Amino acid sequence: MMRRFVFPSQQQIYDHSPHWLQRILVNAEAVRREWFRRHGDYRQLVASHDPSWYYRSRDEQETWQLTQLNRLLTAVRRRVPFYRDILPDQPLTSLADLSNIPMLHKEQIRQNPLALIAEDLDRRTLWPRKTSGSTGTPLTFYLDREATRNHQAPADAMLATLGCQFGLPRARFSGAYVAPYTRSQPPFWIWIDLYHQLQCSAYHLAPEFYPHYIRALRESRVIYGTGYPTAWHLLATYLLESGDRPPTLRAIITDSEGISIEQQMVVERAFGCPVVQTYGTGEVGQIAWQCEHRRYHILSRAAIVEVVDDNGRPVAPGETGQIIVTSFASSGTPFIRYQTGDLATLAADDCPCGRHNPSWVAIEGRIDDRIKTPDGRWIGRLSHVTKPGIGIKESQIAQVARDRIVIRVVPAADFVPASMTAVIEVARRYLGPTMQIEWELVERLPRTRAGKLRHVVREIEV
Template sequence: MNCTQWLSRDELEALQHDKLLRLVEYANQYIPYYQRIFKEIGFQPGDLEPDLSNLDTLPVLTKALIRDNYQDLITTEPERRHQMSQLATSGSTGEPLTFMQDNNFRDVVTADIQRHISWAGWQLGDSQAFIWGAKLDPTIRQRLRLAWIDRVWNRFQMDAFALSPSAMQAFACQTLRSNARILFGYPTSIQVFARYVRSNLFDGVTFDGVFTTAERLLPVVRQEIEEIFHTRVFNRYGTLELGGIACECESHLGLHVSVENNLVEILVDGAPSDLGQVGEVVVTNLNNYGMPFIRYQVGDFASFSAESSCPCGRSAPMLASVEGRSVEALRAANGSMVWGGFAGAPWRCLTHPSIRQFQVNQKSLKQMVFRLVPSGEIPRAVLDEIRYAVRHTFGDNCTVEFKFVDEIAPLPSGKHQYAVSELNEP
C-alpha cells in the first residue's frame, strides 16, 4: 500500500474496480445471501462491467439485514471458514453488530494503520503509544498475545476506560522513556490525557503526530491537543467491521479514502451526493471475503471534498467532513475518566444479539441508567454482565437501572449519542 498510494486516480479506480469484481464474483459463488439477492433482482457480476454505473442496482446492506441473515452472509468455502474470527461492535449508532472477518482482512487493516501513521513520519521500529479500550478480565492467553503484538510493533497502551491520575502518570513517564513518536486513540481520551500532561507539567511529552479515531473529532478538541503536545492531529475514520476508511495526510486538507480497501459512496435520498454535500456513508469492503459487506450502511454522515488534488501528491479522493458518533467522557467515583464510546472490549455484553440498540446515561457517580431496545428477551446473564462491567469500571457502589424501550430517538442532527453524562464538570 505504500506503493499504491502514489498511483494516479485512474489507476486507483481501475484497481478498485478489479477488486470489486472479484469480490462480487466470490459472493455469487460462495455467499448464500448474495446468491439469493442476485437471483431476485436479476443481477450478474458482469453487470459491473465496464464501469460501476450499475452498482446502485444492488440493495444497501443494513445492520438489521446482517442480524437477520447472519449465517447466510458467511462464506461456504471450507478453507476460508477455518480462518474466521468473530467480532462485535456498537458502531456509530448504539446498534450492536456481530460479524466475522478472515485473516486477509485483518492483515490489510494492520498494514493500512501503519501506512497512515507513516504520514506523520513514523518508521517501522519507532515507538507508538495507544489509548484504547482494554478487555475486561482477559485470559492468560489473551494477555500473552497482546504483549507479543505490543512487543512486535514497539507499542504500549493505556486503558481508555481507566484514565486515573496514576495510570496517566505512568503512561506519561513511559512516553518519555520510550521516546514514543505516535499517539493513537480516541479523541476524548487523548484530550483527558493532554490536560493531565499540561496540569502536571510533564515537559517533553510530544509526538510527531497524534491520530484520533472511533469518534467525531471536534475542532476545539483538535486545537487543544495540538497546543499541548506541540504537534498536528491526524483525523482517521474507520470502523471495526470495515477497517480504515480514510485518513488525513500531512497537508490536512481532508481525509484520503483508502481506495484499495474500501469503496465509499455518499448518498442523499439514495442517490450519489454532490461534492461538499453531506450524505449517508455506504461502504463496500474489498478484502473480507469471509463475510462480505457490499454497500453497507455505516450509520455515519460525511461529504466528499471538492478539492481535485492534494499538495501531498496522493490522488485518492478525500472526505471533507465526517459526522460520526458523538461521545462524552464519563467519570468514575475514584476520579478516573472513562471513555464514553462503549465500543471497547469490556462492553462486549452490549453487543449481544438480544440488544438491538442502547443508550447509557450517567445520572451521578453512583447511578447509571441503561436504555435498551430489546430484540426478544435479554438473558439475565447479559444483564448481570453489564452490572459487573459497570462495577468494575465505575466502582462497586455504582448502581445500574435498566429501562426497556421500543426505540431511542436520534439527536436533532440525526446522529445518535449513546453515552450521556448528567454530571457537572469537575
C-alpha cells in the same frame, strides 16, 4: 447438592494473575491476532498500498477500482450463497452501476451473520468480532484472515509515511481491558512485547492519574501514539495547564471516534507533533485518513465509498450523507454497499494537498448521535450548546421524544444552575421553537461498551 465447578472467565484469570503472567497472557492474545493480521507476503502487500498512488488522476484510480470491483463481485457470487441471486452475472461497466446492487443493513448481519460468509471457509479460521452498536444492540460479524490482513496493510502503509512504522514503540489508548475498573493505583497500562506497544486504559483517565500516564509514556520511550483522540485530548489539556514535560512523539494517529479541529490543535500544541485522525469501522477497516489540510481522504485502494441521502442517491459535493462502503478486503467475508450508519460531508472542491482520491471535509458521527427535529432537520454538532454553562463537568444532550430534549449535566463543585438558562437559549437557537428543552442533574453519564461518552444521543427511533 453437588457443587458445580465454574470455569473462571479469561478476565477473571487475568485479574488474579501476577503482572509477569498478565504480560504473557496479553502477548498470547497478540500472537493470535497477528495470525490474522500480518501473514503471507505481508511486506509486498503493504508496498502495493503505496500512498503516492493517491496523487494519480481520479480516472486512473476509478479504472483500477472498477476492475477490482468486478473481480470481487464475481468471487463473492461464486462463494457466498446469500449473494448468488443478488449480484449481477455480467461485469459492471461503470462504478455508477454499483448503485443497482442492494445495500447491506446491519440488521441483515445481526439476524444471520453466517449467511454472509463463503461456504468454502473453515469456520474455525474466522475471527468473530463484535461492535457495541450505537443503540446498545451489539453486532457480531466475522472476518477471515484475508479480510483482516487487507484491513491492516493500507493502515500500515499510511503509518510508514509518517515515520511511524509498525514495530516502532508506540502507545495506544483504547477500551481494551488492562486493569479492573476499580483499580485506583497505577499501572493502568501493560507492555505488549509483540507489538512494542504500551497499551493504556482509557477507563482510568482521571485527573489525579494524568501525571502517572505522562511519566509512563516518557519512560517507555514510545515514538508514536494511537487510539482514542478524547484520551489524548485529556492528557493534552493537562500538559498545557501543568507545564509537565510531554513524551517526544513523531505523530499521534487516532481512531474509533473523532474530535473537533480545535481539540486536535490542542493535542498538537501540547505534544508538539502532528495529529492525524482516521475513520474506519471494525467491519471494513480503516478507510479514510486526514491529510495535512485536515480533509479525510478515502483509501481508494481499500474500498469504494459512496455518500448517499435518505433515498439512497449520491449527495452533491459539499453535502452530508450516509457513508456506504464496498470493501475490497475479502470475497470470503464480504461487505458490499454496507451501511455504516455514519455521516460524512463531501468536499466541494479538489483538496489543495494534490491527492485525487475523494475527500470529506467532516465526519458527522453516527446517525444515532444526531437529533432529528420535528420539522425534519438533522442536528449533530451541538458541542457549543453547553459552553455558556458554568461548572459543567460533563454533559449529554439526549432526544427522549420527537419534540423533547433533555440536557444531562454532571455538575462540578462550582456549578451555577442559573447559567443553564443561557445554555437552554443557545440550544433553542439550534433546535427551533417546536422542541421542548429541559435540563437535569445526574451523578454520572453512561459510557458505551467501548468506554466512550456520547455527547449527543437520540434515544427514540425516528
